[in-house]
Amino acid sequence: MTFEFKVESVNISDKKGVQKHPVEEIELVEDYGIKGDAHAGNWHRQVSFLGGESIDTMRAKAGDFEIKHGDFAENIVTRGIDWDQAEIGGRIVVDDAELEVTQIGKECHTGCAISNIVGECIMPKQGIFAKVIKGGRIHVGSSGYYSV
Numbered sequence: 001m002t003f004e005f006k007v008e009s010v011n012i013s014d015k016k017g018v019q020k021h022p023v024e025e026i027e028l029v030e031d032y033g034i035k036g037d038a039h040a041g042n043w044h045r046q047v048s049f050l051g052g053e054s055i056d057t058m059r060a061k062a063g064d065f066e067i068k069h070g071d072f073a074e075n076i077v078t079r080g081i082d083w084d085q086a087e088i089g090g091r092i093v094v095d096d097a098e099l100e101v102t103q104i105g106k107e108c109h110t111g112c113a114i115s116n117i118v119g120e121c122i123m124p125k126q127g128i129f130a131k132v133i134k135g136g137r138i139h140v141g142s143s144g145y146y147s148v
Contacts, residue, residue, distance in 0.1 A: 005081035007094060007142040008052045011070035012037040020070035025139040028097045028132045034075055044102040049092070049128040050074035051083050058122055072123050076138065083128050087148050094144035096136030101146075103129040 011020035016038045027035040033046030040046060050072055059067045069077050076094075090101040105124045138144075 001085070002145050002147045003081045003085060004143065004145045005078040007076060007138060007140060007144060008079045009069035009077035010138055010140060011075055011077070013070070013073070014038055018073070019068075020073055020075065022069050022140075025137055026075070027137050028099070028135045030132050030135045033132055037075065039073075039075075044131055045106070045129040046131045047099060047129070048073065048075045049083065049130065050077055050122070050126060051081060052077050052079040054083075054122045054126045061120075072121070072127070074123075074127065078144070081146060083126055083146075085148070086128050086146065090146055090148045091133075092130055092144060092146050094136070094138045095142050096134070097132065097138055098134040098136075099130035100133050101128055101130050 009022050010026045011022050012026060012034055013020040014036070028047065029035055031042065033040030055067060055069070055077065086101055086104055088101055088104065092099040092101065106127055106129065107124060
């Protein structure tokens with residue numbers, strides 16, 4: 001099964017435990033992650049994905065509290081794919097880069113502002129984590145697909 005998507009936002013941060021900020025383009029490095037991102041390294045959660053549709057749902061629940069891309073510490077925001085279909089070992093291809101899904105969901109860190117205001121966070125259920133199999137550049141507007 002193959003699911004196509006568009007990249008809506010790419011985000012990085014230079015420290016762990018903080019919100020990420022949008023950039024125009026990221027460079028993925030094989031077996032490392034995103035060049036310049038704090039979560040890069042030799043481990044299984046090198047790159048995180050989150051659906052823009054999930055962020056939209058949280059924005060609707062947040063009322064006047066503004067939620068921006070990167071607020072969930074996600075690296076890549078997609079549009080057009082239901083990440084509930086993802087499985088460990090699935091392949092994600094975006095432009096020349098290739099990644100392997102290594103984890104689905106993660107524990108929300110203590111004091112998450114969004115969780116405190118809205119009453120829930122989407123990363124524990126809908127965050128997708130992957131390691132870089134083949135490096136490449138990804139920018140806002142890139143096309144990609146996920147396959148199991």
